[in-house]
Amino acid sequence: MLSVILAIVCIIFAIVYGYFWHRSRFFIRRGIPGPKPTSVFSGNLLELQTDRSPFNKSFMKWENEYGSTFGYLEGGQKVICTSDLSVLHDVFGKKFENFHSRKPIHPFPFNPDKDERANVFTARGLRWKRLRTLTSPSFNPQKLRNMQVTMLDTTRKVMKVFDDLEGQEINVCKLFLESSTDVIERIAFGKEESGVGKTTNPVTLLIRAFFNPAPFIENPLINFYVGTFEFQDWTIYLHKVLVKIVGSPLTKLGEILVKTIEKRRALAVERKSQEAEEMNQLNNNEDVNGNGALKNQYEDFIDLFLNSEASEDDIKSIENNNIRLGGGELSKAKIEKRLSDQEIISMCSVLMLAGVDTTATAMSCFAYCLATNPEAQEKLTEEIDDYILDEEDINMDNVNSMQYLDWCIKESMRVLPLAGGANSRICMNTCTVGNQNLLMEEGMTVVSNFWSIHHDPKYWGDDAEDFVPERWDPELNRIPKDPYAYQPFGLGPRQCMGMKFGLLEIKLMFCHLLKNFRIEATQNTKIHMAGIIVCGPHDVTVTLRRRVNAAEQDC
Ligand code: HEM
DSSP states (O other): OHHHHHHHHHHHHHHHHHHHHHHHTHHHHHTOOOOOOSBTTTBTHHHHTGGGOOHHHHHHHHHHHHOSEEEEEETTEEEEEEOOHHHHIIIIIITGGGOOBOOOSSOSOOOTTTOTTOOTTTOOHHHHHHHHHHHGGGGSHHHHHHHHHHHHHHHHHHHHHHHHTTTSEEEHHHHHHHHHHHHHHHHHSOOOSOOTTTSOOHHHHHHHHHHSOOOGGGOHHHHHHHHTGGGHHHHHHHHHHHHHHHOOHHHHHHHHHHHHHHHHHHHHHHHHHHHHHHHTSTTTTOEETTTTEEGGGOOOHHHHHHHOBOOHHHHHHHHHHHHHHTOTHHHHSOOOSBOOHHHHHHHHHHHHHHHSHHHHHHHHHHHHHHHHOHHHHHHHHHHHHHHOSSGGGOSHHHHHHOHHHHHHHHHHHHHSOOSGGGOEEEOSSOEEETTTTEEEOTTOEEEEOHHHHHTOHHHHOTTTTSOOGGGGOGGGTOSOSSGGGOOTTOOGGGSOTTHHHHHHHHHHHHHHHHHHEEEEEOTTOOOOOBOSSSOBOSOOEEEEEEOTTHHHHOO
């Protein structure tokens, strides 16, 4: 009897092992070059996260060994990593209908078609199209103009903290994270007052934990999820039970929002009657702070999402995408014109996850670039002085008119691209891509080797490694002809939704900062890019020195 049981166990083990062994040889069978998996279960995960370094470090190493397009395995995910722009043009642009899904940034089991918590970042197909159509108008220029009031207020509070730290060596990363968290908490979570400089914000810790998980390979549960990626329809039940027992950071964010949404619904009724009254007053649209934000139109994302409604044209455009994107569950249902409460919660939560660490990291990288390139900083300061005489002049129109500021930020994001890890797509229908007609099978993933592309002398010249804002001067003709050679905010229809929002926040912050201070490098100024999801520094140590004439200008 015992021998029969033993034999059955051995057979089961052999079948399971055989399955994973066969899976681990996927790219060898396909003749696609790439690193040999070190584990039949987790594939190349171990090498990907060696020394806790970001994925792109391995990508660069593998590109040197295997060429511009190579395959590797993240457990059950078959990933093609490429710097071949002809492949990226097909995947992210021309053949988007076959690649409308993004590789999950966390390997927890999740069903983007059925899970009610899906948001514009995690949804795919028609569901994504509907969420994007409904929420995009909330990022239009007039809405941003209104939101800048909050950004400016938070920025002023940050300046007060910087003032207290003047002349000392400080790590600016911490304060930038506090600042961008404050902005999103106020604009997407309904927090009424700025918390900058008061106490340590627990939400910043939550964000740090989310974006800087321990290497997947060190966590047996995550390792298990990665290894069993294609069995998510089953492992999802295990995950649901675990979340119920242990809880999750996202549940905490959701709880804050449920209460805020209830409050806002009640307020909306009150406000409607007030507005009707105010409409009769002539000055109801007066300009607040002189920054172009209209008095009665200040809203935040919660208000905007509560009020967003698809027009008949929107619905038609979503329906027309049904064939292109494959409707899934949605094709059988009536397309809802408004967002449900759960969708609003998921959308606000994703703004916190997509908009906080990215913006803060971009600011830290930019501060590093300016500290280590004093000539560029000097030139930028001169431009700021030309446009900004006093604090009242710092507004969206002025900061968006500054050309050198724009070049500097673009260049910082080229040299230190921080969120390219999100530039990925999953193949939904088998097809060929790129000049070489590479066969992409359904379920395979394509990730962009963004670091390599951003540093490739073929596109950027021999000084590709250097911070040279002037290369963005159109008259010098140095910008690559192919727009896909630059991708800090992604590519194609799923490009970053918050790009203008994030850039505005950065510009307002640095106009304030450089109007008041000079950012000086110290012997401890260095940059170490880390992180699996957002890749950036956790420590940028500099000294802020008050500018000689800035005290008189007092801004
Ligand atoms: C400097 C700051 C930022 C950087 C570098 C950045 C970068 C990115 C990148 C690379 C993607 C993936 C694009 C793709 O797959 O093609 C993305 C997507 C996204 N980002 Fe950002 N982002 C930033 C700020 C923000 C902000 C402030 C928000 C919102 C307030 C935001 C919201 C989103 C959303 C919702 C998506 C998903 C879009 C979709 O799938 O349709 N991001 N971002």
